[in-house]
Amino acid sequence: MNLWQQFEIKKNTQYENHGISFHYQDGIEPELKQMYISFARWLRKTYVFPVHIHIHILNCEKVKLRSGQMAYGSLRWFPKRNPMIRIPSAIETHLLQEYTKEDIYEQILSSLVHELSHYYQWFLDLDQSNATSERQANYFRYRIIDKFFDETESN
Numbered sequence: 030m031n032l033w034q035q036f037e038i039k040k041n042t043q044y045e046n047h048g049i050s051f052h053y054q055d056g057i058e059p060e061l062k063q064m065y066i067s068f069a070r071w072l073r074k075t076y077v078f079p080v081h082i083h084i085h086i087l088n089c090e091k092v093k094l095r096s097g098q099m100a101y102g103s104l105r106w107f108p109k110r111n112p113m114i115r116i117p118s119a120i121e122t123h124l125l126q127e128y129t130k131e132d133i134y135e136q137i138l139s140s141l142v143h144e145l146s147h148y149y150q151w152f153l154d155l156d157q158s159n160a161t162s163e164r165q166a167n168y169f170r171y172r173i174i175d176k177f178f179d180e181t182e183s184n
Contacts, residue, residue: 032146032149032150032153032165032169033076033146033149033169033172033173036076036077036078036079036149037075037076037077038074038075038076038077042077044077044079045077045079046077046078046079047078047079047080047081048073048078048081048082049069049072049073049078049081049082049084050081050082050083050084051065051066051069051084051086052083052084052085052086053065053086054085054086054087054088055088056088056119057086057088057118058118058120060130060134061118061134061137062086064134064138065086065118065138067181068138068141068177069084071177071180071181072145075180078148079152080111080112080152081111082111082112082113082114082145082148083111083112083113083114084113084114084116084141085113085114085115085116086116086118087115087116087117087118087119088118088119089117089118089119090117090119090120090121091117092115092116092117101116101117101137101140102114102115102116102117102140102141102143102144103115103144104144104147104148104151106151112148112151114141114144114145114148116137116140116141116144117137118137120133135174135178138174138177139170139171139174140170142169142170142171142173142174143166143167143169143170144166145173146165146166146169146170147162147166150162150165150166
């Protein structure tokens with residue numbers, strides 16, 4: 030199932046677009062914040078968000094999950110409130126020895142795509158195992174990022 034394709038904006042889409050909003054914590058690197066802003070514009074132009082989703086961009090290296098584990102992103106949904114995604118966006122300094130900032134920014138954006146894939150899985154109420162959900166989210170992680178860079182570089 031192509032999760033993202035069924036939410037591409039079309040004139041006759043069956044879903045109403047309720048949108049996506051980004052909230053930035055102080056201290057996010059200006060270059061990275063600008064990349065988020067460009068990505069947000071592209072997402073709004075390209076995809077439908079059937080339930081409004083809040084994206085919180087945090088100035089930390091990892092977020093704590095309810096289980097107590099640390100992760101590079103999380104999706105939370107609630108019975109009577111809009112779902113939210115938390116994405117840590119501080120760069121781990123040891124990574125700068127191995128990767129360029131641009132590579133790290135791409136990895137951070139791909140974590141957001143991974144969590145947005147979980148958002149679509151949640152919305153569709155897919156009956157699949159946790160392992161299948163993770164594989165599916167990882168499958169789209171780089172395909173959506175590649176599509177973003179291909180489309181924005183060609184403009």
